[in-house]
Amino acid sequence: MKKYKAYILFGAPGCGKGTQGRALGALPGFFHCACGDVFRAVPPTTSFGKRIAEYSSRGELVPDEITIQLWQNYLHNCTQTRSFSPKADRLLLDGIPRNISQARLLDQHVQVEAVVNFQCSNRFELVDRLHRRAVREHRLDDAKEEVILHRLDVFENATLALLSYYRPLPICAVNAQQSPTKVLFDILSHIQHL
Ligand code: ADP
Numbered sequence: 460m461k462k463y464k465a466y467i468l469f470g471a472p473g474c475g476k477g478t479q480g481r482a483l484g485a486l487p488g489f490f491h492c493a494c495g496d497v498f499r500a501v502p503p504t505t506s507f508g509k510r511i512a513e514y515s516s517r518g519e520l521v522p523d524e525i526t527i528q529l530w531q532n533y534l535h536n537c538t539q540t541r542s543f544s545p546k547a548d549r550l551l552l553d554g555i556p557r558n559i560s561q562a563r564l565l566d567q568h569v570q571v572e573a574v575v576n577f578q579c580s581n582r583f584e585l586v587d588r589l590h591r592r593a594v595r596e597h598r599l600d601d602a603k604e605e606v607i608l609h610r611l612d613v614f615e616n617a618t619l620a621l622l623s624y625y626r627p628l629p630i631c632a633v634n635a636q637q638s639p640t641k642v643l644f645d646i647l648s649h650i651q652h653l
Contacts, residue, residue, distance in 0.1 A: 462570040463534070465550035466650070469621065470577030471614045472607070473585035473592070474635045475642060479577075480553040482643055490543045494526065494554035497533045515600050518609035520557055520617065527564045530555055558617040562624050573653050574625045575646055577635035582611060584636060629653060 468476040477493055484491025498515060501508040507525075514521045534550075537543035543550075550569070556562040565571075579585055586607055593601035600606055622630065631649035633642055 460568075461545065462568060463545050463550050465552050465569045465571050466653075467556075467571055467574045467621075467625070468551055468553045468577065469574050469618075470635060471579060471585055471618075472601075472610045473588040474577040474579045475588075475639065476553045476577055478639055479575075479643055479646060480551050482639075483551055483646065488548060489551055490537070490548040491551045491553060492530075492534065492543075492555075494530060494552075494557075497529055500533075501529070516606070518600060518606040518613065520613060523558070523560050523564060526555065526557075526561060531568065556621060557613075559620060559624055562621055571625060571628060573629040573631060573650070574622070575649065576622065576630050576632045577642075578632055579635040581636060585611060 468480050470476050477495075480491040480493060483489050495515075498511045498521065501511055503509065503512055507529075510525070511521055520526075534543060534545075538545060549572070552565075552569070552571075556565050586604070589601040589607045589610075590604075592598055600610070631646070631653075633645045633649070635642060637645070
């Protein structure tokens with residue numbers, strides 16, 4: 460099987476990966492794939508949905524095998540329905556991988572070409588954005604401060620190490636504390652040269 464071409468949208472919860480992923484995914488030749496959205500699409504009354512909620516409501520990562528399996532099924536379905544064309548489209552991976560073990564599993568399916576690193580060193584700003592999103596999007600996992608803080612810890616302890624894992628590849632750093640328009644402009648300025 461040929462591997463999917465992909466860019467990774469990388470950064471802490473609340474850094475704006477979803478906002479930018481949706482904008483870039485509207486361009487021809489890109490397909491935005493947000494792992495959190497894939498999970499949220501699983502009906503919460505099914506046993507799978509209940510297991511996912513167990514982890515996400517605590518701000519924990521869903522186990523790697525479930526995550527990769529769901530992600531693969533989702534892309535398979537999108538290919539079948541032709542919303543995603545593996546030949547023509549480049550994946551914009553948002554929220555996956557979140558640790559080294561997921562990165563290794565993904566390597567079997569994906570050829571990562573670059574990483575867009577959303578930099579936001581201000582924890583208060585991230586917490587504030589997540590609080591606002593909780594209200595706007597009825598996100599239960601962002602409603603409690605302790606869960607938000609735990610998600611930020613998980614990012615620092617498990618996800619951040621991925622930057623070294625992908626170090627041989629182009630890593631495009633963008634300042635995520637700017638306006639969404641300016642962040643988008645900076646990402647496009649980077650990726651036009653890739
Ligand atoms: P954010 O955009 O704030 O990072 P997401 O919507 O991507 O949040 O993810 C919400 C929750 O879904 C996470 O806290 C986690 O429980 C689960 N999740 C999302 N992506 C993954 C993943 N790659 N591996 C394991 N769990 C994940």
